[in-house]
Amino acid sequence: xxxxxxxxxxxxxxxxxxxxxxxxxxxxxxxxxxxxxxxxxxxxxxxxxxxxxxxxxxxxxxxxxxxxxxxxxxxxxxxxxxxxxxxxxxxxxxxxxxxxxxxxxxxxxxxxxxxxxxxxxxxxxxxxxxxxxxxxxxxxxxxxxxxxxxxxxxxxxxxxxxxxxxxxxxxxxxxxxxxx
Amino acid sequence: xxxxxxxxxxxxxxxxxxxxxxxxxxxxxxxxxxxxxxxxxxxxxxxxxxxxxxxxxxxxxxxxxxxxxxxxxxxxxxxxxxxxxxxxxxxxxxxxxxxxxxxxxxxxxxxxxxxxxxxxxxxxxxxxxxxxxxxxxxxxxxxxxxxxxxxxxxxxxxxxxxxxxxxxxxxxxxxxxxxxxxxxxxxxxxxxxxxxxxxxxxxxxxxxxxxxxxxxxxxxxxxxxxxxxxxxxxxxxxxxxxxxxxxxxxxx
Numbered sequence: 013x014x015x016x017x018x019x020x021x022x023x024x025x026x027x028x029x030x031x032x033x034x035x036x037x038x039x040x041x042x043x044x045x046x047x048x049x050x051x052x053x054x055x056x057x058x059x060x061x062x063x064x065x066x067x068x069x070x071x072x073x074x075x076x077x078x079x080x081x082x083x084x085x086x087x088x089x090x091x092x093x094x095x096x097x098x099x100x101x102x103x104x105x106x107x108x109x110x111x112x113x114x115x116x117x118x119x120x121x122x123x124x125x126x127x128x129x130x131x132x133x134x135x136x137x138x139x140x141x142x143x144x145x146x147x148x149x150x151x152x153x154x155x156x157x158x159x160x161x162x163x164x165x166x167x168x169x170x171x172x173x174x175x176x177x178x179x180x181x182x183x184x185x186x187x188x189x190x191x192x
Numbered sequence: 193x194x195x196x197x198x199x200x201x202x203x204x205x206x207x208x209x210x211x212x213x214x215x216x217x218x219x220x221x222x223x224x225x226x227x228x229x230x231x232x233x234x235x236x237x238x239x240x241x242x243x244x245x246x247x248x249x250x251x252x253x254x255x256x257x258x259x260x261x262x263x264x265x266x267x268x269x270x271x272x273x274x275x276x277x278x279x280x281x282x283x284x285x286x287x288x289x290x291x292x293x294x295x296x297x298x299x300x301x302x303x304x305x306x307x308x309x310x311x312x313x314x315x316x317x318x319x320x321x322x323x324x325x326x327x328x329x330x331x332x333x334x335x336x337x338x339x340x341x342x343x344x345x346x347x348x349x350x351x352x353x354x355x356x357x358x359x360x361x362x363x364x365x366x367x368x369x370x371x372x373x374x375x376x377x378x379x380x381x382x383x384x385x386x387x388x389x390x391x392x393x394x395x396x397x398x399x400x401x402x403x404x405x406x407x408x409x410x411x412x413x414x415x416x417x418x419x420x421x422x423x424x425x426x427x428x429x430x431x432x433x434x435x436x437x438x439x440x441x442x443x444x
Contacts, residue, residue, distance in 0.1 A: 028225075030222065030225075030226075033222075033225065034218065034222070037218055037221065038218075041212065041217070042210040042211060042212045043210055045210075045211045045212070046206065046210065046211050049211065050206060059213060059214065059216075059217050062213055062217055063220050063221055063224075066217075066221045067221055067224045067225065070221070070225050071225065125205070127205060127206070127209050130202065130205055130206065131206075134202075148199070149199035149200075149202055149203050150202065150203045150206050150207065177195055177198060177199070180202075181198065
């Protein structure tokens with residue numbers, strides 16, 4: 013869809029036009045659902061995140077002031093919704109000692125891994141690791157930003173990221189061994 | 193593989209991927225979006241209704257308070273308007289007595305000290321009150337001694353009217369304690385006769401007016417046994433009730 017048409021739809025969404033809202037949802041839902049899946053533990057949780065995120069998008073249209081892309085803003089809304097949901101479920105992002113840390117594990121190529129497998133491994137990560145890894149590795153956020161978002165120390169963000177990496181590499185290695 | 197390369201590889205795999213969510217998600221979203229608008233329409237009435245209820249309650253409370261205070265005000269007014277009248281009536285009765293009193297007693301027989309202090313200056317301290325009480329006690333002692341002297345001189349049975357007619361109980365207590373601590377002032381002998389006359393008159397009045405209790409007792413005995421008047425009740429000068437058995441004894 014062309015950017016001008018997206019903006020036109022957005023203007024209609026601001027006026028609570030149901031048709032425009034549906035069209036906008038159809039356009040972005042398939043892009044945002046994988047984001048929700050990465051932050052969630054299962055599909056049900058991901059659907060909840062997507063639903064609540066889009067409700068926020070359509071009810072708080074005034075928060076988007078035209079700075080940056082609309083897709084980026086919607087993505088950020090979905091991520092924030094996921095973090096908020098974890099907080100509501102009283103999940104502590106500082107759960108460092110949940111998984112044993114084994115640094116220095118190297119991993120071969122990820123070429124043999126398909127998206128479904130990768131998503132399954134990510135979803136198996138503990139909540140704190142998963143959130144930090146998603147924010148840093150996929151969304152490209154800095155540790156400072158992550159620390160602010162999750163209300164944790166910058167140091168704990170770094171340590172959680174390294175532990176998440178090690179955990180993922182270990183899992184991928186295991187999968188490789190099983191396939192062989 | 194380096195950590196950074198690992199991150200990049202995963203990001204590349206994850207980013208360029210699209211998954212269509214189930215249709216039920218949109219249905220839920222559509223329902224939720226339409227809800228707030230319906231709720232706004234629903235909530236309008238309760239909002240105004242609650243406001244109006246609150247306002248009505250406030251007005252009602254205001255009226256209730258107003259009426260309550262109005263009643264209280266009326267009561268206070270009644271009390272303030274009635275009190276002077278009652279005081280006047282109380283004062284007008286012993287006018288004859290006050291004529292016979294010494295200036296010191298006349299001063300004492302006026303309004304109570306506590307009332308006097310309250311009416312004269314509301315900011316009178318406890319110290320000044322005590323001084324006033326001491327002064328009054330001296331005067332009272334002097335008056336009592338005067339009457340005692342005159343009684344001795346005349347050799348008559350004269351009863352001094354109890355001081356509680358003039359003072360409140362607490363005032364008397366204070367005066368008595370202060371009287372013990374202070375020296376007795378020089379005695380005055382003037383105008384004592386007037387006081388005695390007044391007291392005599394009072395006792396005579398008492399004699400004339402039979403006690404209500406005596407009257408009641410007499411009527412009761414008469415009703416019980418109307419033909420035989422064996423029992424009769426009397427009141428002596430001091431006010432003690434006497435039972436008269438003389439008739440029964442005579443009969444026996």
